Amino acid sequence: MTLISRSILGSVAACAFALPAAAQDYCGGQVASGAWIGxxxxxxxxxxxDDYREQLALVLLGNAHVSLFSLSAPTDVRIEAQGRGTGDPVIELLDGSGAVVGSDDDSGGGTSSMAMLSLQPxxxxxxxxSYDSAPLTATVRIGRSDQEALTEGGMNAGVDTTDTTDTTEPTDNTDTTMDPPPLDTAMTDTDACGGAMMLGSGPVDAMLDAGVSATNSINSVPTYAFELSSSASLTLTAENEDADPVLTLTSEAGEYLAENDDYDGLNSRIDMTTPLQAGTYCLQxxxxxxxxxxxxxxxxxxxxxxxxxxxxxxGEVAPPLDGSYPITELGALAGRTVTDAQMSGDTANWYSLEVTQTGLLLIEAIAVSNGDPVIRLFDDVGREIGYNDDYGQGLDSQIAARVFPGTYLLALTDISDSSPRLRLVMERYVPAQ
Structure with a gap:
């Protein structure tokens, strides 16, 4: 008699029967369709x-594979994606309202992605x-923190390997190489988090409106601590793209809460939309x-x-079409339209366009001067229907998407270190009669 292990049988069943969910809007209308992970x-x-859930993701033409799952109680969840061959997956998690509550690239080890999050029902x-928009085949796994991990990073998540032996004097927070940060930089020594530097001179609750911050090298201060006297929702950031910081939040006992790398360029940011309870927390x-x-x-x-x-x-989420955010109106799209754009730092240029007939929309972003454009296309309710960075052998971008009559939003960003001039070329093709 042939025996099949439970974990293999469960994985095969999840992959083999991961059929697309019936077409409807998920996650606040940000997702039109997806496949239930189980x-x-x-x-x-x-x-x-009883075990993790797993799917095989096939990503083509700059699109996304969407895995749907639910929670019936507050749960510590691990989400992972491991590419096959040279594939480089990027993952993003949206809650029921469509808000992005987590994202990652490469925290799983190598090019694999992994994030651990404490989530509500x-x-x-x-x-x-796909990071480079190349065709991607990847294994996607979603499970609890107590279940088997897919990636190397998932296996090691939550393990604090930082040497907390303090052999140096506390670092002076006054940094002569950078402009002083605008936030309160009060810090004290503490026994919390293995002798970490404390942000604030006590509970930070009263400082949250103005903020509290500190500037040091990571080699000199690898861990900070802060205290809350009541529950609060927080935003935590680590900024200097030349250092490329990774930010990890844990409880004082070492319980993993969240991690981020490359939220804004190479800077890191964690949004704890679910309030943290009173207590002491560690930032590694x-x-x-x-x-x-x-x-x-x-x-x-x-x-x-x-x-x-x-x-x-x-340029990652479409703004509303109510005039509250600047959007350049291009009007009804003719057969071919060319528009130049002067970029300013990392801020996206947004455009709205009208499509009057069902057909194919081809959009190219070309660097007139040195630049590295990225484009995203959304429908009028904010669903992403196209994304590309580095089409072909160069740094220019291209999207080809089937469109229907209606309004579309296009985000143009540049990820180079300059503020280049870019050129948008949009061509519309309609079916032969």
């Missing part, structure tokens, strides 16, 4: 699942895309580039409006 909705409750959408930093450079770590209260505005500025 094959159906009932089998995709990670809270009660509800439905969630995990989007897997790692420099993927230069650990001797000064990195500014800041802690503020979470501002939903500011967080949404930041996503609009990055």
């Amino acid at each position: 094959g159906n909705e009932a089998n995709s409750d990670i809270t009660s699942a 509800g439905q969630y959408c995990m989007r897997t895309t 930093l790692e420099a993927l580039s230069d650990g001797d450079l000064p990195v500014t770590v800041a802690l503020t209260g979470y501002d939903p409006a500011a967080a949404a505005m930041a996503l609009y500025d990055q």
Whole structure:
């Protein structure tokens, strides 16, 4: 008699029967369709699942694979994607309202992606895309923190390997190489988090509106601590792209809460939309580039409006068409339209266009001067229907998408270190009669 292990049988069943969910809007309308990670909705409750759930993701033409799952109770969840061959997956997690609650690239080890999150009950959408828009085949796994991990990073997540032996004098927070940060830099020594530097001279609750921060190199201060006297939703950032910081949040006992790398360029940001309870927390930093450079770590209260505005500025989420965010109107798209754009830093240029007939829309972003454009196309309710960076052998971008009559939004960003002039070329093709 042939025996099949439970874990293999469970994985095969999840992959073989991960059929697309019936077409409808998920995650606040940000996702039009996806596949339940457990094959159906009932089998995709990670809270009660007897084992992790797994899918095979096939990503083509700059699109995304969407894995749907739910939680019936507060749960510590691990999401992972591991590419096959040279594939480089990027993952992003949306909650039921469509807000991005987590994202990652490469924290799984190598080119694999991994994030561990403490999530509340509800439905969630995990989007897997290809980092360079090349065709991607990847294994996607969603499970609890107590279940088997897929990636090397997932196996080691939550393990604090930082040497906390302090052999140096506390670093002076006054940094002569950078402009002083605008936030309160009060810090004290503490026994919390293995002798970490404390942000603030006590509970930071009263400082959250103005914020509290400190600037030091990661090699000199790899861990900070802060204290809350009541529950609060927080935003935590680590900034200096030349250092490429990775930011990890844990409880004082070492419980993993969240991690981020490359939220804004190479800077890191964690939005704890679910309030943290009163207690002491630890911020651990790692420099993927230069650990001797000064990195500014800041802690503020979470501002939903500011967080949404930041996503609009990055071109990752479509702004509303109500005039509250600047959008250049291009009107009805003719057969071919050419538009030049002067970029300013990392902020996206947004365009709206009207399509009057069903057909194919071809969009190219070309660097007139030295630049590295990225484009994203959304429909009028904010669903992403196209994305590309580095089409072909160069740094220019191209999207080809089937469109229907209606309004579309296009985000143009540049990820080079300059503020180049870019050229948008849009061509519309209609079916032969």
